[in-house]
Amino acid sequence: MDLSMIRPTDIPLEVKQVATTLEGAGFEAYLVGGCVRDLMLGRTPKDWDLTTNAHPDQIQALFPDSYYNNDYGTIGVKNDETEDERLKVIEVTPYRTESGYSDARRPDSVTFGVSLEEDLARRDFTVNAIAYRASDGSVTDPFGGREDMAEKRLKAVGDPDERFAEDALRMMRAVRLATELNFVIESDTMAAITRNSKQLERISIERIAAEFLRIINSPTPMQGVIFLEKLGLIDYILPEIKAAIGCEQGGIHAYDVYEHLLRSLQAAADKGYSPELRLAALLHDIGKPPTRRTGGKNKEYSFFGHEVVGARMTREILARLKLPRDFSDRVETLVRWHMFFSDPDEITLAAVRRTIVRVGEDHIEDLLNLRVCDRIGTGRPKEQPFRFRKYKAMVDEALRDPISVKLLKISGDRIMELSGEKPGKKLGYVLHTLLEEVLTDLGKNDPEYLEKQALFLLTLPETELADLAAAGKRKQAEEEAAVLREIAREHNVD
Secondary structure (H helix, E strand, O other): OOOOOOOHHHOOHHHHHHHHHHHHOOOOOEEEOHHHHHHHOOOOOOOOEEEEOOOHHHHHHHOOOEEEOOOOOOEEEEOOOOOOHHHOEEEEEEOEEEEOOOOOOOOOEEEEOOOHHHHHHOOOEHHHOOEEOOOOOOEEOOOOHHHHHHOOEEOEOOOHHHHHHHOOHHHHHHHHHHHHHOOEEOHHHHHHHHHHHHHHHHOOHHHHHHHHHHHHOOOOHHHHHHHHHHOOOHHHOOHHHHHHOOOOOOOOOOOOHHHHHHHHHHHHHHOOOOHHHHHHHHHOOOOHHHHOEEOOOOOOEEOOOHHHHHHHHHHHHHHHOOOOHHHHHHHHHHHHOOOHHHOHHHOOHHHHHHHHHHHOHHHHHHHHHHHHHHHHOOOOOOOOHHHHHHHHHHHHHHHOOOOOHHHOOOOHHHHHHHHOOOOOHHHHHHHHHHHHHHHHOHHHOOHHHHHHHHHHHOOOOHHHHHHHHOHHHHHHHHHHHHHHHHHHHHHOOO
8 A cells, every 4th residue: 555645735724723833832743643544544534633742731821712622631722713624623632641441441540741652652553653743744653553554454552452451442443443444453453352352341332332333334344244243342232143144044145144234234335325224234134043944935944024023123232222213213114124125026006105104205215225235135136127117116106196194185274174173183193094095095085085084084082083093003013913923933032
């Protein structure tokens, strides 16, 4: 790899001004960490960090519009004049050493007033332990970070066991950086992660999940998940996926469930899909191992109800990772309905309309795209064009049909005008009951029929109306419960 030379024009003026102010007051000032690494790799830095021999109070004295950013002396220098979010706060951290890591995450004590070399020695990986002085272009690289970058190698600074004992989250960060940069992890560093993997259980699940999502959203998430499994870290993130290793599928599948899931995930990444769709690709067949049965119609194995079980498992996994509810619901929904487009000969427009209601208009295309990733993950060619065109045409046609109460040829105002009914739950139940009818039979989306039926429905007790309005959800719940009972009977799935 040819490392890029950092040019003065690569450094934003706002960053240079902070460095110039520090040096003008007689202090040292160096760019350090990820921004130096990214500049050398020809990447755009996501943020800018400076380190200096000035103490926190001395830094704040030079920058009145600044604030303490954490407990380790880091000062946030604000710049409200820029529109670049990366430059609104430039972090300046004093040279420091750290000691005592009783929680395997944060130092118990911090000492300022050390040298640049001592400060770099406390950092995680050699590629992040390079300092660059903007004023003269000099580079300080005591641990061979540039050589490791050239070899596309991620290596811990000094003793890797010590680095991971200081902060166990660094093990996740190692996988994330290797995945984002497409680097290998150096052998001693890798061995230390394996030895120390159990320490990850001391880290908050929120921090672990944040690193995991960055791995999933990287250009090579398949490589990242393989790293996590091989290094023993997956046990603290997604242990359920280990059952997929060696779980053969037969039929059109060239790979076991585990490799199929990884390849589906990578297909989603290759296409630049959203984090939700990538996670759905990784989890869409997570229910196959507990539902696998020997034999089936023209198959070596069958996986009856795996999408129902998989959706339930997905809900539990994402709740454990404490991911946002809306995000988790979207992933779960995609997993639950990923089989919908598997048999084009059995799909009706009414079924497509109901699926759009379940998945949401904004996400029905994600379901189509998940189908493509699923197909690629089998090891077969991508989805046959004629099939995909048929799916897409049916979705486009269904989207022109009523899939929400706003597309009914009757409104709540019209029903109130006809009946004298007041706004309230009962009116909502009537509209949703009418929608249930129209989803099944488009011919009923007729103003005359809907007006007559609305007046009839208003004569029913509110509790009965509520049941009718929820008929679709209730039917789905009943079907899923029947599937789970059948699986539990044969496989003792809880």
